[in-house]
Amino acid sequence: MKNIGAFIKENRKAAGLTQEEFAVRAGLGLRFVRDLEQGKETVRMDKVNQALAMFGMKAVPGKADDE
Amino acid sequence: MKNIGAFIKENRKAAGLTQEEFAVRAGLGLRFVRDLEQGKETVRMDKVNQALAMFGMKAVPGKADDE
DNA sequence: TGACAATATACCCGATAAGGTATAAAATTG
């Protein structure tokens, strides 16, 4: 499974949203959305879940070596 | 899928480790391990992944309504 | 039941994430 940042980026684009539109709709800061999509690892899990919730998802344990 | 805190707790116990032993082996603070297992949501993803890595796992997007 | 181990909760401090703003780079569109 792709990492979370890539997942958000793909799905956001598929939804036809800019980072800014997505940030507003998700109730997140634009800077956070940028950082997340850039693969920043030291983000807070609640914010990550808030972003994932836009697509009916959340952070769960998955195999580390999965594609 | 269970939430991450519950996953860590279960697997840690299955491995016969106390929170303290697990914290030391994972290179994490005891307080963090406690908070994570208690379901604290505002934890940092890098630390969460550090904990999951002990079981060959990492945080990935998963369906929010999965059991 | 008492003693001990393990886990949970509270307080404090230093380090840092989040977010705003500004600027630069890249992508898109005509």
Add this chain to the structure above:
DNA sequence: CAATTTTATACCTTATCGGGTATATTGTCA
């Protein structure tokens, strides 16, 4: 290519997480 939109990077301030320590609660076992 130029103009515009979108995304990326940098600086600053505020809020708060991580971790240590201490204490309380819970669980286990003789």
